[in-house]
Amino acid sequence: MERLDAFMARANAAYYANHDPYADFATAPEISQAFGEVLGLWAAVVWQSMGSPRPVILAEAGPGRGTLMADALRAVTRMVPDFAGALRLHLVETSPRLRAIQAERLPDATWHDAIETLPEGPLLLIANEFLDALPIRQFVRRGAGWTERFVVNGAFVEQSVDGPQLEAAEGEVVEIAEVGQSIVAKLASRIASQGGSALFVDYGPTESAPGDSLQALRSGQPADPLATPGSADLTAHVDFQVLAGVARAAGAVVYGPIPQGVLLTGLGLVTRTGALARSLPPARASAMLRTATRLIEPDQMGRLFKAMALCHPGLPPPPGFAA
Numbered sequence: 001m002e003r004l005d006a007f008m009a010r011a012n013a014a015y016y017a018n019h020d021p022y023a024d025f026a027t028a029p030e031i032s033q034a035f036g037e038v039l040g041l042w043a044a045v046v047w048q049s050m051g052s053p054r055p056v057i058l059a060e061a062g063p064g065r066g067t068l069m070a071d072a073l074r075a076v077t078r079m080v081p082d083f084a085g086a087l088r089l090h091l092v093e094t095s096p097r098l099r100a101i102q103a104e105r106l107p108d109a110t111w112h113d114a115i116e117t118l119p120e121g122p123l124l125l126i127a128n129e130f131l132d133a134l135p136i137r138q139f140v141r142r143g144a145g146w147t148e149r150f151v152v153n154g155a156f157v158e159q160s161v162d163g164p165q166l167e168a169a170e171g172e173v174v175e176i177a178e179v180g181q182s183i184v185a186k187l188a189s190r191i192a193s194q195g196g197s198a199l200f201v202d203y204g205p206t207e208s209a210p211g212d213s214l215q216a217l218r219s220g221q222p223a224d225p226l227a228t229p230g231s232a233d234l235t236a237h238v239d240f241q242v243l244a245g246v247a248r249a250a251g252a253v254v255y256g257p258i259p260q261g262v263l264l265t266g267l268g269l270v271t272r273t274g275a276l277a278r279s280l281p282p283a284r285a286s287a288m289l290r291t292a293t294r295l296i297e298p299d300q301m302g303r304l305f306k307a308m309a310l311c312h313p314g315l316p317p318p319p320g321f322a323a
Contacts, residue, residue: 005135014230029068032291040072062130066102123196192251204238213237255321261302
């Protein structure tokens with residue numbers, strides 16, 4: 001018998017060690033190069049608002065194939081060369097297979113197994129679809145008490161426990177992401193004391209809501225998350241409100257969550273995509289413009305995905321979050 005968070009951690013570690021996740025799903029950096037470019041320029045503007053410290057740690061958590069960061073570095077090298085010269089690139093990645101892929105695009109990077117081992121000093125961190133893959137626990141309201149879900153032979157079993165101090169209806173599932181909360185708390189404390197900012201882009205509701213959001217993708221199709229651990233990508237919705245509270249308690253200023261479409265529009269993704277499209281043949285230009293629509297429109301990824309920034313208290317609102 002295995003608690004759900006332990007099962008999820010083990011299954012995802014095996015999946016990312018042995019599978020190409022991009023055969024199962026497409027992330028925003030893989031959809032459009034403009035996504036990484038505008039996030040790189042976001043980091044450059046925040047760096048300038050920090051007083052342009054040299055050096056500064058530029059980090060990405062869960063960098064996938066390295067696409068986002070490669071696009072970001074290309075943009076800042078061209079447009080903000082002072083920032084490109086000041087940054088020291090660090091990647092948080094536990095999969096040896098993905099590290100090897102990232103090294104082909106980002107040979108100057110330094111790799112870490114955890115955010116906690118990033119070097120001291122001012123930090124700018126980007127994390128796209130990182131939090132959703134972190135382990136969760138699930139509790140179920142049963143009468144006046146709680147049970148917790150464990151996994152046995154590909155099925156849930158429940159055991160009575162002292163559950164969360166929350167209101168819930170009979171049979172309702174409440175998810176708690178202890179690992180994600182711990183990471184955000186440590187990151188917020190570091191930013192508050194050493195300077196910098198972190199930008200999270202991930203999917204989940206704007207407001208906290210109970211419910212079972214555990215899901216799996218196998219070969220691009222929804223799958224049973226408990227079947228054949230290690231063969232599918234397991235994720236759960238991010239509870240941004242809880243994480244925002246954790247970050248504030250640790251001393252950071254929190255902006256958002258706001259819809260991804262609002263952030264990307266404010267950062268000029270549509271303008272950048274249009275500029276890229278102008279140099280292409282009509283069919284390819286049209287396809288590129290559709291990528292911007294996919295990332296921004298509310299009925300596609302623009303509203304499902306949210307953005308949240310953690311900042312040092314002395315910084316102004318970061319780009320895309322200003323009122």
